[in-house]
Amino acid sequence: MTEATMGRRERKKARTRQAIADAALELFLERGYDQVSVKDVAEAADVSTSGLFKHFPTKEALVFDRDDDIRTSLVSAVRDRPEGVPPLDALRDWRLARLRERSADPRTAAFAELVTGTPALQDYADRMWLAHEKELAQALAQAETDPHAPSPDGPAGGAPDAGASQTDIATRTHDPARTDVAARAVARFGLDRLRVGEQGDPRRVVEAAFALLAHGWPAPELSRPAREQAPAGARPEAPAGPPGLRERKKAQTRRAITEAAVALFTERGYDDVGVREIADAADTSIATLFKYFPDGKVSLVFPGDRAARIASLTGAVHDRAPGQTVLDALRGLLSQRGPFKEDPTPAEQRVLDLVSATPDLRDYALRSWTHGQEPLAAAIAAESGLPADDLTARLLARYVLQIPDLARNTSDPGRTLDIVIDLLSRGWPACLHEPKPD
Missing domain, CATH: 1.10.10.60 (Homeodomain-like)
Known part of the structure; x- marks a missing residue:
């Protein structure tokens, strides 16, 4: 031929x-x-x-027939950026250029409205963007480790300036593992669908997002007087007391269902187990199962209550120690949970392994965490003396709640947590160097 x-x-x-x-x-x-x-x-x-x-x-x-073109354009924006342009600025400019294209072309704008107005397409778009995360992270890491890349505190491009001391040069040396984790977080957050901006100017959201990634959270909560309290109604109500008999029975039923689900999923695989089989194994009815788990099969391995999780997040912000930032308080809370827990029980480890191995469960876990975005953002804003709808506080909450998903399937989830919190505290590329001890 x-x-x-x-x-x-x-x-x-x-x-x-x-x-x-x-x-x-x-x-x-x-x-x-x-x-x-x-x-x-x-x-x-x-x-x-x-x-x-x-x-x-x-x-x-x-709907998404140009996926390969988008990925190529995205990675090229970082790898082929003009000399002297920081990689984060190049990525931000790429995002802004796409927004300008959308506003200039009615057909493109109609397409965007179709996606955001259709849950199935919105979920597909999220997965599509996440598929680009790895390749973009590699480009970002390479941009910062390339000896010819612009230095954050030296001349643009080329080797370090001749007047730099050996100490200065050593300070700029990157730990590859740390750089890879931070780059993946920047890629995730830089590609985030940014639904927090649906009610406002999307360009303003992109600018605020990249300002946070470049400079970190300014921690305005530290400048407030220690005796100053959050506004009334911003703090969660204290628990009424120990659970009664009814609440204990509900907890037992919920636990029996999750244990039965995890046992069956572990034995036969998530896709090969039906809801009826789980109900039978837990000695309950399908109606009762859905009463406790209205989201269905995908939620059955998560024994915790979503409202309790949200209360713990907002409580960590409101009840943090004097002089502690909200990010450090949230780091402390997360370090005791999920993939960050140092010594999980065998049952907890089975759940972690099952979630890591099952895409549907990973997606649900991420959605479950990010469900607390708005109340967490409100708590951060209240403690920082900011308006309840402050954009940067909302972005910060959204990014923090994605850390468990970022850390899943990594060799050291705890270190991933520390690095991403440091990114959100100090910004990129400052976070590529270990913070100096106090």
Whole structure:
């Protein structure tokens, strides 16, 4: 087969793929994503359903047909940035450029509204962005460890200036493991969908996010008088007392269900166990199971109560020690939980292993943590003397609540926690060097 023939074949494939993507977008914008079937798209593009699936493996993929182009553009923004431009500035400028494209093109804006207004597409978009995290993190780490990269305290590009002392040069030396963790966190937060900005100017959100990543949290809570209390209503109510018989029975039932679920999932795998089997193993009804776990099967391995978790987060902020930052208080709380706990029980370790090995459970764990974003942000703002809707406080809360997911499947979750908290405290690239002891 000649090269010319191969070229025609590839061009034909590209035209077919584009025709399918164009037909899908037209139908989705006209009728809504949920009201359009794959068969509708195939008929509009004049292809068979099987032919459509050769180009797009899922319905969601029909909307995101430029994923490879986005990834290439994103990584190139950091790797091929102009000389002297810090990598974080290059990444911020890339985000802002995409926002300008969206505002300048009504079709692009309509596409963005379609995604944000459709839960299935929003979840797919989140996963798509996270898929770029690793490659972007590698580019960021390379940008800071490259000897020809701009130095944060020296001339742009090239080797350190001739007047730098050996101590100065040593201070700039990066620990590769620390750099990799910090770069992954910056990639995660820099690519975050930033839903906190849906009610305001998205450009302002991007600017605030990258200012936080570059300079860290300014810790305004430390400048408030020690005797000053948070506004009334900002603090959670104290517990009424030890749980009664009914609450204890509820806790026992909840624990029995989670233990049965974990045992079955561990034995046979998450995908091969049904909800009815779990209910039978826990000696309860399906109705009772869903009463305790309304989110269904994906939530069955998480014994904790979401409201209690949120109360512990806000309590850590409100009840921190005098002179302690909110980030250090949250570090202390997280260090005792989930993947950060130093000596988990065998049962706790089984849950951790199961979550790490199951994508659906990892996604649910992340959503469960970030569900506390708004109350945690309000607590941070209250303790810092900031408006209740302060954007930086909301971003800080969102990023802190993603640390457990970042640390999962790492060799040293506790060190990951310390490095990411340091990133949020001091910013990038200052966090690449171990903080000086007090």
